Amino acid sequence: MSVALALRDVHKRYGKTRALDGLSFEVPTGVLLGFLGPNGAGKTTTFRTILGLARPDRGVIEVLGMRVGPETNRIAKRVGAIVEEPGLYGFLSGRDNLVVAADTLGFGHGRIDGLLAFVELTGDADRKVAGYSKGMRQRLALAAALLGDPEMLFLDEPLDGLDPAGQSVLRDQLRRLVDEEGKTIVMSTHDLADVSQLADRVVVINRGKVVTEGTLEELTAGGDRVRVVVGAPDEARRVLAAAGFETDGAASEIWVTGSDGAGIVRALAEAGLYPSAVIPERRTLEEVFLRVTEESS
Amino acid sequence: MTGLIRAELRKLAKRKLWWVMLAILVVVMGMAAVFLLVVPSRAPEAVPGMPVIRKPDAYILGAQQAIGQTWFPIVLAAVAMGGEMRSAAFAASLVRDSRRWAHLLARLVVLAAASWLATLVAIGGWAIMAAAFAPGEGAPPSSEWLGMVWKSGLIVATWTALAVAAVTVFRSLGPALGAALVFSFVEGLVSLWEVYRPFSLSTNSTAMLGELSGFDAGFGVSALGTIPPGRATAVVVVWAVGLIGLAWAALQLRDA
Numbered sequence: 001m002s003v004a005l006a007l008r009d010v011h012k013r014y015g016k017t018r019a020l021d022g023l024s025f026e027v028p029t030g031v032l033l034g035f036l037g038p039n040g041a042g043k044t045t046t047f048r049t050i051l052g053l054a055r056p057d058r059g060v061i062e063v064l065g066m067r068v069g070p071e072t073n074r075i076a077k078r079v080g081a082i083v084e085e086p087g088l089y090g091f092l093s094g095r096d097n098l099v100v101a102a103d104t105l106g107f108g109h110g111r112i113d114g115l116l117a118f119v120e121l122t123g124d125a126d127r128k129v130a131g132y133s134k135g136m137r138q139r140l141a142l143a144a145a146l147l148g149d150p151e152m153l154f155l156d157e158p159l160d161g162l163d164p165a166g167q168s169v170l171r172d173q174l175r176r177l178v179d180e181e182g183k184t185i186v187m188s189t190h191d192l193a194d195v196s197q198l199a200d201r202v203v204v205i206n207r208g209k210v211v212t213e214g215t216l217e218e219l220t221a222g223g224d225r226v227r228v229v230v231g232a233p234d235e236a237r238r239v240l241a242a243a244g245f246e247t248d249g250a251a252s253e254i255w256v257t258g259s260d261g262a263g264i265v266r267a268l269a270e271a272g273l274y275p276s277a278v279i280p281e282r283r284t285l286e287e288v289f290l291r292v293t294e295e296s297s
Numbered sequence: 298m299t300g301l302i303r304a305e306l307r308k309l310a311k312r313k314l315w316w317v318m319l320a321i322l323v324v325v326m327g328m329a330a331v332f333l334l335v336v337p338s339r340a341p342e343a344v345p346g347m348p349v350i351r352k353p354d355a356y357i358l359g360a361q362q363a364i365g366q367t368w369f370p371i372v373l374a375a376v377a378m379g380g381e382m383r384s385a386a387f388a389a390s391l392v393r394d395s396r397r398w399a400h401l402l403a404r405l406v407v408l409a410a411a412s413w414l415a416t417l418v419a420i421g422g423w424a425i426m427a428a429a430f431a432p433g434e435g436a437p438p439s440s441e442w443l444g445m446v447w448k449s450g451l452i453v454a455t456w457t458a459l460a461v462a463a464v465t466v467f468r469s470l471g472p473a474l475g476a477a478l479v480f481s482f483v484e485g486l487v488s489l490w491e492v493y494r495p496f497s498l499s500t501n502s503t504a505m506l507g508e509l510s511g512f513d514a515g516f517g518v519s520a521l522g523t524i525p526p527g528r529a530t531a532v533v534v535v536w537a538v539g540l541i542g543l544a545w546a547a548l549q550l551r552d553a
Contacts, residue, residue: 089308089311092311099304100304103307104400
């Protein structure tokens with residue numbers, strides 16, 4: 001699989017603040033990457049640096065095989081982005097916003113109607129954007145980012161502040177862009193549920209450097225456990241420990257490390273204990289995120 | 298570049314800003330015309346000591362008054378550009394190295410042209426008032442009218458560049474607008490200082506159009522005769538280039 005984005009040892013300081021501190025990661029082509037990090041981790045700075053809006057102090061960034069800096073002009077033609085506040089003009093209609101964006105970026109007007117339909121704004125295209133909801137603005141910004149039919153999209157918290165219906169529409173559209181059109185999307189967000197539902201891969205950064213990365217499967221692997229609900233928890237703990245299981249938890253709930261639910265039930269039944277529930281569970285992305293960000297802070 | 302200019306034109310055309318400012322300019326110029334042209338000739342007792350401006354100087358005075366409305370290009374450019382600063386459009390189009398010159402020039406060209414058009418409307422309106430109310434005969438030759446047209450364009454473009462530079466330096470509408478307006482006022486005052494006067498933007502702007510006989514257009518000081526129009530034009534061009542360079546440098550040296 002080819003690499004759509006590569007950052008190698010990227011540093012960026014704002015005064016005494018070290019925004020990026022040797023940031024390095026790669027994004028394969030054709031995936032939706034969830035780009036996570038706590039507030040101030042450097043997510044927006046990373047986007048701005050990749051897009052040529054901020055100059056790195058040191059390090060190399062390659063987008064679609066082209067170097068940011070000497071080849072930013074060529075890169076700009078092949079990527080779309082929504083960074084921070086979308087560049088929309090409230091005094092223009094949705095359609096005029098796209099016309100202005102196309103003229104500004106040097107793209108034709110041929111895709112405008114199709115993009116308005118894609119983001120489900122055809123009916124509102126001639127209304128002024130000042131009257132749009134936040135969800136409509138985000139969708140229009142997505143349409144503007146897609147004007148040049150980019151191979152890659154950078155979206156800075158695109159679902160932030162949207163109502164559940166708006167989030168659902170935008171999530172579907174992003175997924176379609178990856179699955180049906182083969183685009184690569186890098187999406188920063190605070191919402192771990194979005195990433196769990198949408199992302200193929202995840203990169204978590206903190207203090208300007210990567211703290212973990214991988215597929216959702218990889219990140220949540222190794223944390224399998226079984227929740228056991230039983231009437232005599234203390235005795236059950238003793239029985240399970242004697243049978244070689246590692247246990248945790250409090251009160252009537254027992255967490256058993258591993259995924260051997262049948263072995264747990266057998267051990268308890270042989271001791272005359274019958275659990276009311278034995279539920280296998282995986283480590284969640286939220287747990288992974290909290291653990292790695294706490295460890296790196 | 299054509300696409301960029303088209304985009305800027307569309308943005309400007311879809312706002313009421315230019316029309317509102319033109320209405321204010323017409324009112325300001327109308328009041329000035331009544332005070333400087335109509336009252337001295339029709340009711341001299343109301344303004345004792347006020348010189349009567351005769352044709353063809355009355356026409357030149359109109360051009361000087363129109364180009365003296367420096368607030369117009371400053372406010373138009375600062376508000377039009379300043380409104381974009383918090384959006385990604387400003388960052389994506391201007392701060393990024395790629396095509397920065399093209400984006401900067403497209404904004405300058407469109408905003409200066411819009412202010413120039415308003416200035417020409419003001420000069421034309423004044424000319425009608427001068428034809429109707431100023432005593433005397435004659436009008437400037439067509440070459441002088443043409444000179445007024447292009448010279449007003451250069452002057453307006455320079456004040457537009459000042460506002461654009463202020464926006465790129467301050468990256469905030471309020472401070473940029475305030476700084477540019479204060480500069481235009483203070484620069485006019487400082488131009489009273491003889492050492493600075495040959496380099497003054499406001500003095501040289503007025504000098505480009507030539508001196509009026511027997512009338513001081515600004516601050517009671519008539520030193521324009523010491524600055525030939527050709528030299529005055531060169532000084533204004535240097536100001537324009539310097540301000541555009543300042544805008545570019547402000548974008549180059551600072552991240553989005």
